[in-house]
Amino acid sequence: MNKDIPEISLQRLPVYLNYLRSLTDEDGKYISSGAIAGALNLGEVLVRKDLAYTSSAGRPKVGYVRKELIAALEEYLGCNDVKNAVLVGAGGLGNALLAYGGFGKYGIEIVEAYDCDPKKAGTTSGGKKICDISEMAEGIKKYDARLAIVAVPAAAAQSVCDLLIGEGIKGILNFAPALISAPEGVVVRNIDVAANLAILASMI
């Protein structure tokens, strides 16, 4: 969709959006790139460049109309389009993600979860139905899902992703600490929590 923006800029857009949403009418109608840069500890030129991708134009000496900038970021990030996602692996992390309410603000809804443990099939978690993995293909089709969250053990991650991709999933958020290969046209983002903590430990 947003092929023209560098990934590093794209990654900052939700940060801008979170910050702008945290402001209130008392903070004023306008906000300058300098104020945003200062609050987020980023360079002002960088902020202006990032925001330009959303086609928001700040006005000299005044800045951006805050609500317009929020709307532009929401539009760019597709927050107003409802996007269905499925989740695979209803273990500890999977259940935590099912209970997590934060996806809605980006227009994303986890519609169903799948697990290979037959004891979990038919139960619900975080208000979401957990189905047997054999029902995954049907669910993806039914909900026209293009996004999937993978929270299975590392050893199962690639085969689960292959199944998902075979059913038309185009974007995978992978929490398994495993390297996933995916064909052209499918995007995989990895969140390796332990590696993030290790990186942090190396930085202090």
Place this chain on the structure above:
Amino acid sequence: MNKDIPEISLQRLPVYLNYLRSLTDEDGKYISSGAIAGALNLGEVLVRKDLAYTSSAGRPKVGYVRKELIAALEEYLGCNDVKNAVLVGAGGLGNALLAYGGFGKYGIEIVEAYDCDPKKAGTTSGGKKICDISEMAEGIKKYDARLAIVAVPAAAAQSVCDLLIGEGIKGILNFAPALISAPEGVVVRNIDVAANLAILASMI
């Protein structure tokens, strides 16, 4: 600690380590930068440059001795130094992280968790003790912890981080979708799961 390496290179080191650890003796004694680059879909020059930070030197036409390279990455990432971490917020995500066994391979141990719900104090989760938040200062001191994982609601994140920093925590892995300000000398890494999924949705 590793101040000389760009963060973007540092972020790839656990990826190399995971990949190299996934190989077996049958994959041979040596591995070339080209083979690593091919498996991870990265440029070969980039791989060589990243690995040079760990002072590993590949041999022309032969490559790296796999086990030596693993040892160099482990050394660089501090996998052999035991580092204690605390966790704040024993909700769904916090409990999933307490049960998660993946930190040990980076030498990190979550020693204790804290929550403000008095009903949780004194219970255990994932084999870890959950204490009342009032016991946090004592626990950080007792375990000489420098790392903390924050898995509290967004509204509580800054005040929790302020407390942690006040007790000597130098690195915070923040899962709350909130902007954390921290003084110089303290590193905060944010994992905003919903934002990651939104970015992914924008890329497909």
